[in-house]
Amino acid sequence: MASARGSLPLQSLNNGQINSRSNAFNVQTPIKTGPLKPPGPAATANQIAQQQDQKKKKKKEKLSSLCKTPPSIVRTRTGIGYHRGLFLGEGGFARCFQMKDESGKLFAAKTVAKASIKSEKTKTKLLSEIKIHKSMVHPNIVRFIDCFEDDVNVYILLEMCPNQSLMELLKTRKALTEPEVRFIMVQIIGAVKYLHSRRVIHRDLKLGNIFFDPDMNLKIGDFGLASVLPSKGSRKYTICGTPNYIAPEVLGGKAVGHSFEVDVWAIGIMMYALLFGKPPFQSKDVQVIYEKIKKNDYIFNPTKDVSYQAKVLIKDILATNPLERPSLDEILEYSWFRNGSFPSSFTVESLTQTPRNVMDISKEESAKNLAAAKAKAGFNEWHRNPVQILKSDLESERPKALLPTSLSPSNVKQKYEEVSPVIASRETRPKTKIEQVSKIINNHPILLEKLNHNITSTLENMQTIQEYIRTGNSVKQFIDIDHERPVLVSKWVDYSNKHGFSYQLSTNDIGVLFNNGSTVLKISDEESLWHIIIDNSYGWTAHRYLAHDIPTRLKKEIEVVDFFSKYMKANLCEVSEHSGKNVNDDVFLRRYTREDHCIMFELSNGSFQFNFKDHHKLCLSSNGLVITHLSPHRTIETYPLAQVLEKGDFPGASDPMFAVKWEYMIASLRNKLEMQ
Numbered sequence: 001m002a003s004a005r006g007s008l009p010l011q012s013l014n015n016g017q018i019n020s021r022s023n024a025f026n027v028q029t030p031i032k033t034g035p036l037k038p039p040g041p042a043a044t045a046n047q048i049a050q051q052q053d054q055k056k057k058k059k060k061e062k063l064s065s066l067c068k069t070p071p072s073i074v075r076t077r078t079g080i081g082y083h084r085g086l087f088l089g090e091g092g093f094a095r096c097f098q099m100k101d102e103s104g105k106l107f108a109a110k111t112v113a114k115a116s117i118k119s120e121k122t123k124t125k126l127l128s129e130i131k132i133h134k135s136m137v138h139p140n141i142v143r144f145i146d147c148f149e150d151d152v153n154v155y156i157l158l159e160m161c162p163n164q165s166l167m168e169l170l171k172t173r174k175a176l177t178e179p180e181v182r183f184i185m186v187q188i189i190g191a192v193k194y195l196h197s198r199r200v201i202h203r204d205l206k207l208g209n210i211f212f213d214p215d216m217n218l219k220i221g222d223f224g225l226a227s228v229l230p231s232k233g234s235r236k237y238t239i240c241g242t243p244n245y246i247a248p249e250v251l252g253g254k255a256v257g258h259s260f261e262v263d264v265w266a267i268g269i270m271m272y273a274l275l276f277g278k279p280p281f282q283s284k285d286v287q288v289i290y291e292k293i294k295k296n297d298y299i300f301n302p303t304k305d306v307s308y309q310a311k312v313l314i315k316d317i318l319a320t321n322p323l324e325r326p327s328l329d330e331i332l333e334y335s336w337f338r339n340g341s342f343p344s345s346f347t348v349e350s351l352t353q354t355p356r357n358v359m360d361i362s363k364e365e366s367a368k369n370l371a372a373a374k375a376k377a378g379f380n381e382w383h384r385n386p387v388q389i390l391k392s393d394l395e396s397e398r399p400k401a402l403l404p405t406s407l408s409p410s411n412v413k414q415k416y417e418e419v420s421p422v423i424a425s426r427e428t429r430p431k432t433k434i435e436q437v438s439k440i441i442n443n444h445p446i447l448l449e450k451l452n453h454n455i456t457s458t459l460e461n462m463q464t465i466q467e468y469i470r471t472g473n474s475v476k477q478f479i480d481i482d483h484e485r486p487v488l489v490s491k492w493v494d495y496s497n498k499h500g501f502s503y504q505l506s507t508n509d510i511g512v513l514f515n516n517g518s519t520v521l522k523i524s525d526e527e528s529l530w531h532i533i534i535d536n537s538y539g540w541t542a543h544r545y546l547a548h549d550i551p552t553r554l555k556k557e558i559e560v561v562d563f564f565s566k567y568m569k570a571n572l573c574e575v576s577e578h579s580g581k582n583v584n585d586d587v588f589l590r591r592y593t594r595e596d597h598c599i600m601f602e603l604s605n606g607s608f609q610f611n612f613k614d615h616h617k618l619c620l621s622s623n624g625l626v627i628t629h630l631s632p633h634r635t636i637e638t639y640p641l642a643q644v645l646e647k648g649d650f651p652g653a654s655d656p657m658f659a660v661k662w663e664y665m666i667a668s669l670r671n672k673l674e675m676q
């Protein structure tokens, strides 16, 4: 859990904005000052009392100390009982206890006192940790099991890692052999690669956050500082991390921003620490650590027997310029990995003693072991395209734990879906089924031009805002805009194999887009309807008819509209609580597109609505400057797009898959332009 939360004592830097952790290598929890000196023999009672006071104060500063030992049985909201077991450890924010389920299976319960998450900010951070961690499924990431609460605590139930962390290992062993470090690094890099492919930056990779599972596999934990980037090129500006592991660009402050490379830096720090016994910039004084990091001031201790190849790799990873650091794949291509001895496993015995025979594994054997370790760490899994990944995530059968009710935004029970993986690839396009209506539109240059004009201006705005954010430019001008809620499609029935596509709008108007491209739109609360036809010279042309004046040639169409109207009223629920008239009256559906993972509507007011299979719906309106989110819980919120892109999610009800949907929407719109 990030010590960046709430009122934890933070080491101040850059106007106190840094969210730092421990300043000493072997202390995981946040501390503000150096260690207290024990009172000497001549210490007065007063001095002792003062020091005790200081100690008490220090203890108070740790939010985890607010965490009471959980009752002997903790029940989830679904009634599952967990028997509390041993105390496992404590961080700055949480205490961790063993929990045993009824079958005897052991878990680790990260226990956070509700008293420590009173502020909205702390709550949001905890929610973010839960949301991100919950979506991560990788053999080298601590598995998130469930999350529940009782009156005093929130419990994050995790896969049990009973063999402690790399920090304890290093404390016991002082330094590891190079083959062991190779073995460890492949697993860490595999997990980080997975995180980055899903646009998650961990931002707190350190020895103390990497645990051994029962089979001695390494698992990254603690997603307290993790963040999902809205797009691959965007940057984060919150200054956070653990002093010894902080990358120089983070210390550069808000002006510079940081991205995935901070995790690569931390990998370099860990590699150094495991080989040399302590991190490269270690100092008692945090300010000195920061100065050293900024100046790249570290040495390879000549008394330690570490290979030249290892030093080359460390030196390259610890490049001050993040862009000069090798990528995760490139790291594994270094001679140190390819030509060094590589063991087949890490044994329990190695937790306490240097293993024998790891140095003289043959070249062939090492190559085989490296390949096996890479495969185990999921290195062969990243060649799927975004559509495949989105598909597998949307269709994932994984159980979705509910968040504790009291933690859920607006106290609404919120199901958090997976944070989806993204490998942006311009070549990949959503698979589109060509609808009858699209075929008709494709034969009408005027209609196409109108639709393309909307797509182009929307795409342009979307990409401009994205670029502003990526390059760190202010998006104020895109935020200070009217962001009126657009007209939305609130229900639909696709009966295009017979008549057409029927829909109800948030204005309650009901329309049918017939297979011949014409539309009948019944205006709610009015005794009138629009008949919209495709005119070869003018494009869509609407005729208004009053109820008593409807031409008999439209009788069949009206029957169809009435049928669907009744059907939708009886069988379908609204996608949101929202109804009522919008200013944008008399909007109609121009085109709809069914893709693998969503249906997209193009409305006559230039809006694009995407209904995704995970029941989140996104609508881009005002030429892409405004975005509306309809959550699966039928809440509906409209924001300037720039505000959402900057945050990477909606300020209200979250859509954890926003990042991938964003890519998907762009791909889908481009696809429309290119398919014609």
Ligand SMILES: Nc1ncnc2c1ncn2[C@@H]1O[C@H](COP(=O)(O)OP(=O)(O)OP(=O)(O)O)[C@@H](O)[C@H]1O
Residues within 6 Å of the ligand: 001, 002, 003, 028, 029, 030, 064, 088, 089, 090, 091, 092, 093, 094, 095, 096, 108, 110, 142, 158, 159, 160, 161, 162, 211, 221, 222, 224
């Ligand atoms: N999955 C796990 N299995 C076993 N023990 C664990 C597990 N997760 C955490 N622990 C133990 O609980 C301690 C506290 O956990 P963690 O570091 O995640 O809490 P935190 O309050 O977020 O810490 P930090 O001060 O780093 O923010 C760890 O140091 C470790 O001893």
